[in-house]
Amino acid sequence: MIYLAIGVIIGLFVLMILLYIINRRTPLPEGCEDLKISTDKCLHCHNDACEMKNRAKGDDDL
């Protein structure tokens, strides 16, 4: 049973990496390329690891 559990965890990890890569390579739908993140929506958040916040911060600095 322990091997099945470890297998499931490793399988999930591999699946996540694969989906991440496929997701990155999939082009955005037409007209969705310029979806903007509003700075006033994201800058209240304190999650510094959040990609959206960092992008909002970058837009704000510009």
Add this chain to the structure above:
Amino acid sequence: MSQIIVPVLLALVTSAIINNAVLMQFLGICPFLGVSKKMDSSIGMSAAVVFIMIISSAITYPIYKFILEPANIGFMSTLTFILVIATLTQFVELIIKKTSKGLYKSLGIYLPLIATNCIILGVVEENIKASSFGTAMLLTLGTGLGFALIMILFSSIIMHLETSNIPKPFKGVPIALITAGLLALAFSGFGYL
């Protein structure tokens, strides 16, 4: 019939209102404060969170009950659940990208936020303690509805506050936090019903 309906309603009301995840357990505060400035953003974020929450709960409950618990590695639940949520978020984003342009336009920018949203992990961690799969799903649905209710309620209050005459030091986040505190106080009253 009432033997089924009453426990179902009780589970939904308890998890959505009495034991609300945002106001009572302080989960999902980031989208609560950050995304609740406009009604359409609140509805979009709530829909995305409820959707991911229900699917991740449906996957994590059997994984825990039939694989992790029998293997005696329940302590690995957090890591496994994070992987499930991250995988699911990527999968849902991919499917939406491929199939629905409209849905991607309204939910697309919120999907990466969900992977880092603690309310999803908090709910799946809490619901593995449920006695059955059905109960876990009901509690998840109730928590999701409670999150959506608070997001929509709070965004309408914030929209109203923006047109109000508020002293300068209280504008923005301070008044939002005071309002959230008052809202939490009001919701705690449901616990005495």
